[in-house]
Amino acid sequence: MQLSSRATSLTPSLTLSVDSKAKAMKAEGIDVCSFGAGEPDFDTPEHIKAAAIASLEAGFTKYTPSSGIPELRQAIAEKLLTDNHLEYKPSQIILSCGAKHSCYNAILATCQPGDEVIIPAPYWLSYPEMVRLAGAEPVFVSTSEENGWKITAEEFENAMTPRTKMIILNSPGNPTGVVYSRDELEALGAVAVEEEILILSDEIYEKLVYDETQHHSIASLGTDFYNLTITVNGFSKSYAMTGWRLGYLAAPEPIAKAVDSIQSHVTSNPCSFAQKGGLAALKGDQQPVADMRDEFNLRREYMIERLSKMPNVSFVRPSGAFYILVNIHKLGLNSQNFADRLLSKASVAVVPGIAFGDDRTVRLSYATSLDIIKKGLDRFEEFCRTL
Numbered sequence: 001m002q003l004s005s006r007a008t009s010l011t012p013s014l015t016l017s018v019d020s021k022a023k024a025m026k027a028e029g030i031d032v033c034s035f036g037a038g039e040p041d042f043d044t045p046e047h048i049k050a051a052a053i054a055s056l057e058a059g060f061t062k063y064t065p066s067s068g069i070p071e072l073r074q075a076i077a078e079k080l081l082t083d084n085h086l087e088y089k090p091s092q093i094i095l096s097c098g099a100k101h102s103c104y105n106a107i108l109a110t111c112q113p114g115d116e117v118i119i120p121a122p123y124w125l126s127y128p129e130m131v132r133l134a135g136a137e138p139v140f141v142s143t144s145e146e147n148g149w150k151i152t153a154e155e156f157e158n159a160m161t162p163r164t165k166m167i168i169l170n171s172p173g174n175p176t177g178v179v180y181s182r183d184e185l186e187a188l189g190a191v192a193v194e195e196e197i198l199i200l201s202d203e204i205y206e207k208l209v210y211d212e213t214q215h216h217s218i219a220s221l222g223t224d225f226y227n228l229t230i231t232v233n234g235f236s237k238s239y240a241m242t243g244w245r246l247g248y249l250a251a252p253e254p255i256a257k258a259v260d261s262i263q264s265h266v267t268s269n270p271c272s273f274a275q276k277g278g279l280a281a282l283k284g285d286q287q288p289v290a291d292m293r294d295e296f297n298l299r300r301e302y303m304i305e306r307l308s309k310m311p312n313v314s315f316v317r318p319s320g321a322f323y324i325l326v327n328i329h330k331l332g333l334n335s336q337n338f339a340d341r342l343l344s345k346a347s348v349a350v351v352p353g354i355a356f357g358d359d360r361t362v363r364l365s366y367a368t369s370l371d372i373i374k375k376g377l378d379r380f381e382e383f384c385r386t387l
C-alpha cells in the first residue's frame with residue numbers, strides 16, 4: 001500500500017514521543033521526573049465541568065452550527081473586546097476542535113502551493129507541518145538567545161520573498177516563554193502591512209503572563225494590522241481544558257467564511273457540550289485562572305533561581321506560558337542525545353530543542369508539581385556535572 005506523500009513527509013511529534021517514553025518508564029515502576037508536559041496539571045474548574053454535565057443531562061448532544069453556538073461566539077466577541085481591545089462580530093469568530101485546529105484551518109484557508117510562510121525559530125513544532133499539509137513552504141528565521149528568542153522587523157524583512165504569504169507569531173511563546181512587547185509587535189506589523197503579508201497570531205497562552213509583563217494582541221495595534229491578522233486562542237491553557245478540544249479564531253470576514261466552509265466539510269462543529277463548558281469558562285468565575293497563574297509563577301521563579309546557578313547552561317527569563325528553554329550547547333551534546341541520556345541515566349524527561357528548530361536547547365515545562373520540579377532539577381544538575 002502506498003501512502004500519500006502528504007502523510008509520509010510529516011515529522012512525528014517529539015513532545016508526544018518523550019511523554020510516551022516517560023509514561024512507559026513510570027509503568028515499569030521507575031521514578032521519572034517529567035518536564036515534558038504541554039498542559040496544565042490542574043483540573044478543569046468545577047463550574048465549567050458542571051455546565052458541561054448539565055448540558056449533557058439536558059440532551060445537548062446534537063449537531064450545532066459548524067462555526068459554533070451563537071451564544072459562545074457572542075461571548076468570545078465580548079471577551080476579545082474587553083480583554084484584547086479587538087472588535088469582532090460573532091460572524092468573524094469560528095470555534096473549532098482546539099486552537100491547534102484553528103491554526104491549521106487558518107493556514108489551509110489562506111495558503112496554497114507556491115506560498116511561503118515565515119516561522120521564527122524556535123517554534124511550536126506543529127506550525128511547519130501545518131504549512132506543509134497546506135502545500136505551502138515554511139521559511140525558518142533563526143532567532144537568538146541574545147535577542148530574547150524574538151524575530152526582529154529587520155529579520156522579518158530580510159526573510160521575505162515575493163512568495164511570502166504569512167508570518168506566524170506566538171506570544172506568549174512555546175517553547176521559549178517569551179512575550180513580544182507592544183513596540184516589537186508594531187515594528188513587525190509595519191513590515192507585514194508594507195508587503196500585505198498575513199499575520200497568524202497564536203495567543204493561546206495570553207492569560208499566563210508574569211511580573212509586570214503585558215500581553216498585546218497585534219490586531220489591536222492598528223486598523224491595517226487588524227485587516228491582516230488572524231487571531232487564534234482557546235480554552236486549553238487558561239482554563240485547564242486541554243482534553244475538551246475547544247479553540248477559536250477571529251479574522252476578517254472573508255477568511256472567517258472560508259474557514260467555516262472548510263470546517264463544515266472536515267469536522268463540522270466542535271463538541272456540543274464542550275461549547276457549553278467554554279461558555280461557562282468565559283462567563284463564570286475567573287479566580288481559578290488567577291490561582292493557576294500564581295502557582296505557575298511560584299514554580300517559574302524556583303526554576304529560574306535554580307537554573308541560573310548551574311554552570312554551562314543558559315536561558316532567557318520566560319515572561320509567559322509555562323516553559324523554560326535551556327541552552328545546553330556548552331555541554332557538548334546535541335539536544336536529542338542530551339534528552340535521551342538524561343532520561344535513561346537520570347530518569348528526567350525533557351523535550352529536545354531539535355523539535356522546535358534549535359538543536360542547542362531543551363525545553364523544560366513547569367506544568368508539574370513543585371516537588372517534582374525540585375527533585376527533577378536536582379537530577380538535572382547532577383547529570384550536567386557528569387558531562
